[in-house]
Amino acid sequence: MKGRFNASSLPDYNSEYLHHHFSTSPSTSADKLDSRNFTLSGDSKDDYNEKNTLSRLQSLKVNFNQKKKEPFIIGVAGGSASGKTTVCSEIEQSLSNKRVCVISQDSFYRSLEEEEKVLAQNQSYDFDHPGRFYHAFDYDVFESTLRKLKEGDDVEIPVYCFKTHSRLTTTEKIAGADVIIVEGILIFFTKHIRDLMDMKIFVDTDSDVRLARRIRRDIQERGRDLDGVLTQYEKFVKNSFDDYIMPTKKYADMIIPRGGANKVAIDLLVEHIKSKLISINRNANY
Ligand SMILES: Nc1ncnc2c1ncn2[C@@H]1O[C@H](COP(=O)(O)OP(=O)(O)O)[C@@H](O)[C@H]1O
Ligand SMILES: O=c1ccn([C@@H]2O[C@H](COP(=O)(O)O)[C@@H](O)[C@H]2O)c(=O)[nH]1
Numbered sequence: 001m002k003g004r005f006n007a008s009s010l011p012d013y014n015s016e017y018l019h020h021h022f023s024t025s026p027s028t029s030a031d032k033l034d035s036r037n038f039t040l041s042g043d044s045k046d047d048y049n050e051k052n053t054l055s056r057l058q059s060l061k062v063n064f065n066q067k068k069k070e071p072f073i074i075g076v077a078g079g080s081a082s083g084k085t086t087v088c089s090e091i092e093q094s095l096s097n098k099r100v101c102v103i104s105q106d107s108f109y110r111s112l113e114e115e116e117k118v119l120a121q122n123q124s125y126d127f128d129h130p131g132r133f134y135h136a137f138d139y140d141v142f143e144s145t146l147r148k149l150k151e152g153d154d155v156e157i158p159v160y161c162f163k164t165h166s167r168l169t170t171t172e173k174i175a176g177a178d179v180i181i182v183e184g185i186l187i188f189f190t191k192h193i194r195d196l197m198d199m200k201i202f203v204d205t206d207s208d209v210r211l212a213r214r215i216r217r218d219i220q221e222r223g224r225d226l227d228g229v230l231t232q233y234e235k236f237v238k239n240s241f242d243d244y245i246m247p248t249k250k251y252a253d254m255i256i257p258r259g260g261a262n263k264v265a266i267d268l269l270v271e272h273i274k275s276k277l278i279s280i281n282r283n284a285n286y
Helices: 015-022 026-035 050-065 084-095 114-121 139-150 207-221 226-251 263-279
Strands: 072-078 100-104 155-161 166-174 179-183 199-204 254-257
Touching: 072 084, 072 139, 072 226, 072 263, 084 100, 084 179, 084 199, 084 263, 139 155, 199 226, 199 263, 207 226, 254 263
Parallel strands: 072 179, 072 199, 100 179, 199 254
Antiparallel strands: 155 166
């Protein structure tokens, strides 16, 4: 039988498999190839010689060794202004490695239509609801981006502006990370997104503290006024936390009380991540 013999036509065998099954005995190699109905491209079954086969298998083995590594994905969830971003940058700095990157679910807020912007300016737009009725988040792009990252592909992350409720024309490229940290209020809400994460962390900060931090931050950085922040909080933010965010705490592998201020928890977490990375053989730079 004629056919093209290439890596993509093989099941996902690793290089140890190839080494074990194909490099020890040329006759075994031919048997294995034959038994799976493969012959080498351009060769008839009768005339392919063992030397040629072994050299092709050798190059195949090199290709398998160069297969992209899946990054280790850590999810960090918690209420708004709980300290998710702060915890992520502490982890990033402690791993002191260029191949760690942080992405935020906030980047995947949709650009609002003009009439939706009017609602947002009057604190009548719900940015905190997980459902598709409000579809504040672009879940499809968020999920497909995480899937691409999981496969080791490069991605372009949108840049969202909280002042205008729209995406900028620029994007941020993420390429070749060993560790991806994903943070956001609702990242544990959907099972198939949750399942992409290798480790899940919930930042658990008192609601008064969160509200105080949100007021300060939204006025200083997100172009809001006090009355607007409080109205939005009372209408949407608090309800979403109680109904949709807090219930996802049960999915966390680790809970960090008080957020970025909790140095003991962050140190323990970083040690755990390092040992995980070593155990899955990503220890090159740790
Ligand atoms: N331990 C802390 N002490 C004081 N302010 C903090 C602390 N942690 C975070 N903040 C501030 O609170 C705001 C929200 O923190 P951030 O980490 O961005 O939260 P999140 O990502 O959960 O919204 C930011 O302005 C940040 O500077
Ligand atoms: O245009 C927008 C988009 C989102 N928000 C609020 O942001 C928080 C989530 O961001 P954190 O950094 O986790 O606080 C969410 O509670 C939305 O209400 C907004 O106000 N305007």
